[in-house]
Amino acid sequence: MVIDDVSRTYPASAGPAAGVFGICAELTAGSFVTLSGPSGSGKSTLLNLVAALDHPTSGRIVVDGRDIAAAPERERAEYRLRLVGCLFQDAPLIGELSVANNVVLPGLLARSDRREARGRAQELLDRVGLSRQSAMFPAQLSVGQRQRAAFARALMNRPRLLLADEPTGNLDRATGRQVMELVAGAQAEGCTVVVVTHDPEIAAAGDQHLRLLDGHLVA
Ligand SMILES: Nc1ncnc2c1ncn2[C@@H]1O[C@H](COP(=O)(O)OP(=O)(O)OP(=O)(O)O)[C@@H](O)[C@H]1O
Numbered sequence: 001m002v003i004d005d006v007s008r009t010y011p012a013s014a015g016p017a018a019g020v021f022g023i024c025a026e027l028t029a030g031s032f033v034t035l036s037g038p039s040g041s042g043k044s045t046l047l048n049l050v051a052a053l054d055h056p057t058s059g060r061i062v063v064d065g066r067d068i069a070a071a072p073e074r075e076r077a078e079y080r081l082r083l084v085g086c087l088f089q090d091a092p093l094i095g096e097l098s099v100a101n102n103v104v105l106p107g108l109l110a111r112s113d114r115r116e117a118r119g120r121a122q123e124l125l126d127r128v129g130l131s132r133q134s135a136m137f138p139a140q141l142s143v144g145q146r147q148r149a150a151f152a153r154a155l156m157n158r159p160r161l162l163l164a165d166e167p168t169g170n171l172d173r174a175t176g177r178q179v180m181e182l183v184a185g186a187q188a189e190g191c192t193v194v195v196v197t198h199d200p201e202i203a204a205a206g207d208q209h210l211r212l213l214d215g216h217l218v219a
């Protein structure tokens with residue numbers, strides 16, 4: 001993926017120089033990229049652009065030779081569903097669905113074979129240590145368990161890109177380490193991983209380290 005001179009600016013009412021400006025980066029397929037920077041420096045803004053959840057004000061985001069930023073909404077939705085897995089700090093699961101149904105949902109939206117999708121969801125829940133919780137509802141899980149369920153959901157459609165916005169932010173060190181091991185496992189399977197982190201240890205472990213300051217990449 002090539003991030004080519006990407007800016008996302010917000011109206012001036014958002015404060016002086018809010019957003020990201022002139023971001024250029026190449027994310028090598030299969031690499032582990034860490035993204036850090038102070039609060040408000042633009043990390044989530046950049047991740048949302050890469051996830052095609054938001055449009056840049058200018059610049060291109062090129063995936064497989066296509067500028068995903070300029071692609072029609074239908075193509076962007078397919079990209080989000082099939083190629084990208086997202087993991088957010090607060091692991092928003094759907095409260096009305098069981099854990100297993102939360103995990104299988106992206107598979108059903110992608111019109112995968114139902115039985116196969118259910119099998120994969122069980123396998124992923126197994127992998128994250130939640131097979132016994134699969135019939136429970138999100139409200140009945142601990143924060144760390146919810147984060148692991150969200151991780152399983154993010155991997156449902158075998159994404160090529162895993163975007164994690166401070167996935168260990170709300171977790172104690174041991175649980176945070178578990179989640180980071182899962183993320184590393186996804187990379188081992190060929191996923192390109194981008195992790196936002198404030199943890200210098202995690203940041204230093206990446207193949208590529210990006211640092212943002214006031215919306216600008218610093219070397
Ligand atoms: N929807 C929005 N409208 C207006 N301004 C926004 C919007 N989203 C983000 N911003 C501004 O853009 C800047 C970067 O925000 P962003 O959420 O990307 O920071 P961050 O690096 O993720 O911070 P944190 O570490 O606290 O999560 C901030 O000044 C923020 O106020």
Ligand SMILES: [Mg+2]
Pocket residue numbers: 043044045165
């Ligand atoms: Mg953020």
